[in-house]
Amino acid sequence: MRWTILILLLLALPAVTGNAAAQDDPLARVRQAYPTATGEIEAIISDAESAGAPADALAAKALEGAAKGVPAERVVAALHQYSLRLRESVQLLGRERGASSIISGADALRRGVPAEQLRTMAMEHHGDLTVPLMVMGDLMEAGVPAGNAYRVVSRAMIQEHNHEEMLAIPGAVRQMMRAGQGPGPAADAVGQAIGSGQFHGAMHGPPVPPGSGPPDHANSERGKGKGKSSG
């Protein structure tokens, strides 16, 4: 009996170690999830990688499909479309921009940010564009026109607003919109606050005109003005 159990354990060992290896290798997990579509999926990933697109993003997209119960043919179609967007993002932003920026650029294109805005942002700003592109997408999703959205984000980048403050911009715009402003004017208002150095992650109320209260000293003899007397 003991030998039977031992033999069965030895026979099961490759399956166990094989599964453990698959956990560490996303492509191995993709092969497990979609054994009949493995060839197509690997070809898409390989072609995209040679064009400078991050392969891990495509492998993750396939795993996402598996987790969400998506059939193989839909996953292949989705990977094809995603690969095209990633390649376009590489062309617009440049290969040296980094995987996060490339992925964020592909997401921005998916969300309707015009390709021209990505190209302009890449030309006008150096470094990581991950968060600015995400904020552009959030603003446009809120209804802000592309030009207004770009100006707000660009201004924040010029002023070197940090990660948190950049991510707070869409919330501030939505706040202004709930107060009755249109998307474009709301974005302009946030941009104006950014420009005047008064945006710290939240918007403020309207300014107060001078002299909105009583005089500082009520019993002074000065300041009575010129006029007629009566009584």
Next chain:
Amino acid sequence: MMIATAMSIGATEVAAQDASLYVDAGVSHARPPADVTGDPATYAMLGGRFVLGPTFGSAYGAQALDANSADWLGGTLGAAWRTGGIGGPGFGLTGSVVAFTIGRPTRYDAATARLVPEAWLPLGASTLRLRGYGGLGRSEVADPDGGGGGPPTSVISDLWAYGGGLELATPLSAGLSTHAWAGAEVYEAADGTFLAGYVGGGGNLGRARWNVRVKYWDTPGGDELELRATLSIGLTRGWTVESAAGRAGPDPLLGSPAGIDGGLTLVWQPLARPASPPLIALQPSGDSTTVLIQLERDDAESVSVMGDFSAWEEVAMERRDGRWMIRLALPPGIYHFGFRVDGAWYVPDDAPGRVTDDYGQLNATLVVPGP
């Protein structure tokens, strides 16, 4: 001026909401200018301010605390409109009416209407602002004793002033959230010509917000120096304490003189909404970052998160204090993710980076910044 200061602090301190309401209670002490005969005055103040979309207003009352002080009541109602300002000029217009009445020993009533048009132009990170000013009003000073034993007297004055100014504002350090400004103003008023030049600065220090201003006035009555320092500290949700001290400047329309004053005000925002925890909070920790994800779904029996960071495997979240939470240690990068709430895919409406997943559903996006 104290009210104007308190209001300007409130307007610049607290984030705008659909409707904001502030209740202020404080004490203030004022001294007359050095060349004016008069006694110091101390009073306790209670009032409120509101901001509703483009409109704003206030109402205040003060109780004299010594024989030299006078009770007063005052209020403001106004509206502001702004447009443009990005990549080009911006324009704005603010209008307001102010009225107040000051009691014994000499009753002083005044009502004014003011219009402030503005135009501003971004210059890189700085902003150049051109501001106009026009005001009309009427005041009445009534002495029931006619200056001591005589018949009652009343002096009615027609008030007017117009003018404008130029200001340059610039951020000093985005990290410290500090900015500075400098400007000049000129007014022509019933009392004569007023000229002013000023510099100032403001910013955040932790939970506090500070503001200082130095303004030199050349007035028909002589030179005046206006100094103002204010400090506002958030105590807890909906509560702020504000302090201000300095030497107030004149008001060209009201003709009110400068005088030393200071005050302490407790501000309560009864409409302040409980702050929802952020969906994502980042805590840098060496080469990786601890990411705290919190989801408010009281109605859920089970919540899990999954995304690029978990190779799209579901990771159960823990329920604590009415929220579902999980901590993850993640290297820098961009991660798409979402939640399964009782088995159904869910992404909050205000989640950052909502993007369709190419499978007909939405994902949120988490960015962990690099060093």
